[in-house]
Each structure stands twice: as C-alpha cells, then as structure tokens.
Amino acid sequence: MIDFQHILTSINEAASNEKDKGKIADYIPELAKVNVDNFGIHLIDIQQNNFSAGKSDEKFSIQSISKVLSLSMALGLIGEKVWKRVDVEPSGDPFNHLSLLELENGIPRNPLINPGAIVIADILVSKLEHPKEEFLSYVQNIANDDTIAYDLGVAKSEKRTGFRNFAAANLLKSYGNLNNDVDIVLDFYFHQCSLAMNCVQLTNTFFMFMNNGKCRRNNTLLTISQVKRINAIMLTCGFYDEAGEFAFEVGLPGKSGVGGGIVAFLPNKFCVATWSPGLNPKGNSKLGMLALEKLTTETELSIF
Numbered sequence: 001m002i003d004f005q006h007i008l009t010s011i012n013e014a015a016s017n018e019k020d021k022g023k024i025a026d027y028i029p030e031l032a033k034v035n036v037d038n039f040g041i042h043l044i045d046i047q048q049n050n051f052s053a054g055k056s057d058e059k060f061s062i063q064s065i066s067k068v069l070s071l072s073m074a075l076g077l078i079g080e081k082v083w084k085r086v087d088v089e090p091s092g093d094p095f096n097h098l099s100l101l102e103l104e105n106g107i108p109r110n111p112l113i114n115p116g117a118i119v120i121a122d123i124l125v126s127k128l129e130h131p132k133e134e135f136l137s138y139v140q141n142i143a144n145d146d147t148i149a150y151d152l153g154v155a156k157s158e159k160r161t162g163f164r165n166f167a168a169a170n171l172l173k174s175y176g177n178l179n180n181d182v183d184i185v186l187d188f189y190f191h192q193c194s195l196a197m198n199c200v201q202l203t204n205t206f207f208m209f210m211n212n213g214k215c216r217r218n219n220t221l222l223t224i225s226q227v228k229r230i231n232a233i234m235l236t237c238g239f240y241d242e243a244g245e246f247a248f249e250v251g252l253p254g255k256s257g258v259g260g261g262i263v264a265f266l267p268n269k270f271c272v273a274t275w276s277p278g279l280n281p282k283g284n285s286k287l288g289m290l291a292l293e294k295l296t297t298e299t300e301l302s303i304f
C-alpha cells in the first residue's frame, strides 16, 4: 500500500526548501499580487481517500486549466463538430503564439492553446443563452461545489492587458473561424480563465477525467470516447511547448495554468493538483512540475 500522505508531506517540505521558486506571471497584473512562496498539493484516489500538504485549501486563478472544462462542455453541446474548427496536434509553441494560426489559415493547432480555447469560447457563446452563468454552473455541477466562482478582479485585469488574445481573436475572425463579436467572446474567455479554485476543488473537478467520465457522485458526465479524446489532448498538448517534457518527467495527462496550478491524473487510480505560483520559462509552475515528477518517481505510478 502506497503511503501517499508521507510522500505529499515530503514533497511539501522539499518545495519550501527550494530557493528558486520560478517567476510569477505579471502580464495579468492581478496575478502578480500573489506570494511566490505559496505551495499546496492535494491527491484524491479512486476510492475518494484524500491526502493534502501545504496550502491545498487556498484558492488561486486556474487560468488555462479551465480550457479543459470549456472543451468538455463544447463537446457535450456539439459533439465531433468541434474538430472542424480546431485541430488536435501539439503546437510546440508557447500558449499565446500566433504565427501558426496564420500559417494554418485560422485553424488553431489544439483547444488547449489560447487561439483554440478562444474558438471553443465562441462555440459556447453561440450555443448558450447565458454563457458565463451556464459555464459556471456546469463546473460547479462537475465538482459538486457551488462555492466555485469567477474572480472578477482577475477577469477585469486580463481584459485590460490581454492584447495578444485580442490579436488572436481578430485573426480568427479574419479567417471566418469566430462567429460572435471579439469583445463578447473574449469577455467570456477572460471570465472562464479567472475561475478560482484550490487544489482540493481542482482534484474534485478533474476526478471525472480519471474516472471514465463519472464524477464523484457517480453520475456519467462524459462518454468513454469523449474522455479518451480529452485525456489524449491533455497528454499531448496540456503543457504548451513543454508537453513532451511533462510526459517525460511525470508521465501523466494533465493541464497547467499561468496562475501556477497543475492538475494531473492516472486513469482509474488517482487525481492530483499542485499550486505554486512561480513559473518556469515555458509558463508552467516550476515547483509543481518538480513535485509531480517526485510523486510519480517515488510511487512508480504513471501511465507508462
């Protein structure tokens, strides 16, 4: 029997002793206010046993992690038609890169980089009557937690400085791959990214990707085929141009965000979330990646 609690406690200790904790994302001014010393980790196993260390109950901005949830909702609404507007290949480029979009005629490489997520946001804005409210309820329902909310300060802050996202949305529009107004789609996208959760809530939300589409209450929210597709995209595209490195070091599907969160899971075994706001040069949490590498190395549990 693996002693998860012992491993998480030692990961937390190692993180607090680490001198170089990475650099906080400051292109969204509101994110720059967070203390770089924060570290939290939480793991839930398939039997719903919970293990925690550090600040696992402190909320942070999940940012790009939300892209998995908007993709799930869009797949539920329009099914395989999603893939007409966004591809499923790793980009090998930073999350906010634009040149590929131009080279590939406005079809984003995948739904987990910004241009892809903006297309997904456009789908949700088209299909939902009250997109922000309905997306939030969708997430609350998955997690079985109606305390999950948008951080309106973060959404507003990103709206003021999200110049590259405005550029991406305009480029998509010029290629005919954005049906709604740029401002309306980005307002939705910035709110979606501002979702605040702690590590416990993140593992509760991503439990269904680990558990064949069934959430913690055992309700089926995704089909087996949808889970296969989404998990494959997390493995190949979940860490921008560091997806290969994450698979190599950690060996789990997962997703990161510039708020410093990472969620990853071993299907049918466990789901784990880390939070450490300092990022490495590729925009992934520096200590979060180290923590997960330690977890899968010490437990000898990975998809490989």
Ligand SMILES: NC(=O)CC[C@H](N)C(=O)O
Residues within 6 Å of the ligand: 062, 063, 064, 065, 095, 096, 114, 158, 165, 193, 256, 257, 258, 259, 283
């Ligand atoms: N990688 C991220 O977490 C990026 C999300 C952020 N909201 C952005 O669009 O730039």
